[in-house]
Each structure stands twice: as C-alpha cells, then as structure tokens.
Amino acid sequence: AQKITQTQPGMFVQEKEAVTLDCTYDTSDPSYGLFWYKQPSSGEMIFLIYQGSYDQQNATEGRYSLNFQKARKSANLVISASQLGDSAMYFCAMREGGSTGGFKTIFGAGTRLFVKA
C-alpha cells in the first residue's frame, strides 16, 4: 500500500538560513513520482518541485531542492535562504501507477514551517 510519512509537525527556521523538511515514502511500484506542495494560510496548494523515480539527479527549482535517496525511500525538501513568505504548510505527495492510464496520488500529513525574522 502507498504511504507517505512526514514526521515533523512543525519546524522553525531563522530567516536567510536553510531548512530541510523530511519525507519518507513506501511503494512497491518501480515507477513513481514525488512532489512537494506549499499551502499558505490562504489555502491554495502550490506546486514546488517534482522528482521522478528514474531521475538520476536531484531536482532543483530556484531555492528549492529535493534530496532524493531512493534506497532509503526518502525525498526531503531543502529550502535555502528562507524568507518570511516561506511560512506555510508543506506537503509531500507521491504518485504511482499509470500503466493502465490511472495515477494514484497520496499526500502526507504536512509540516508547518515558521520562518523567524
């Protein structure tokens, strides 16, 4: 069965410092995708970064990078140079399937990040 685990309910980081948000996953499907989304207090989920299971290099998007360790089944999000606007909920999600045309996506419980000035 699919499973996504985010063990950090809340994290604090000083402005301009880097922070790592943890995510572990469990799947038996060799083809899967991992996503991180940001949900500010306004409620709208915003896509941040994607890592495919066959990708050789870790994904990066601006200040976001994904530390993908396939053998450990972890996909941690690293935010560099934190900004006050980074304060939000962050969700890790996994998509598997697709061989029959249907992808299944599940989300973790989320980590709330607080950036301190």
Added chain:
Amino acid sequence: EAGVAQSPRYKIIEKRQSVAFWCNPISGHATLYWYQQILGQGPKLLIQFQNNGVVDDSQLPKDRFSAERLKGVDSTLKIQPAKLEDSAVYLCASSFRGQGGEQYFGPGTRLTVT
C-alpha cells in the same frame, strides 16, 4: 493562463442538507481531481477523472457523495445528505497527462456542516 476555478468559496449548511461544489479546470487539462482536506490533515483524494471517465473513486463515500464531469471539462461534487464529519475544505485540481504530473489546485471550498 487562467487557473482552476471553484465555487462557492464558503458554504454553511445543516446536517442532512445537500450541497454541490463546482470546478472548472485549466483549459486542456484532461485529468481532474477532487480532494477532501480536513483541518490539520493532508488532502485525501475522493475521485479522479480522466476526461469524462472515472479513473479512481475508491475513497468516495458513494452512499452520500457523487461527482460528475460532463463533456470532460467542468465538474460538480455533491453531498447528500451531509454529515457533521463532512466539514472540510474541498479542493479541485487538474493536471495535463504526460507533463510530469504536477497538479494545479483551485482555491477550495470551505464547507461547514452544523
């Protein structure tokens, strides 16, 4: 490019009443999702459409929830009758199949059942 549109943004109903939510995905996105997000939790997939066909509705409480996507564009999600535990934010998302799979979310509908 216009984003995913949802309406209404807020809805308050009494238990046992019915309610409907509407979603208009990003133009050209074949896949449409409805999620339920209870306060303090991650989104839970209720139903997924590919064009106007259902791909996955395994977590949809079919005795009270229904959804349709006519003509492969707009979608409606209905609850009848509502229960207190249905209080949540209902998120609609869409994606373009074959493009990495990231989903684009609407602003959500916050439902309160009293």
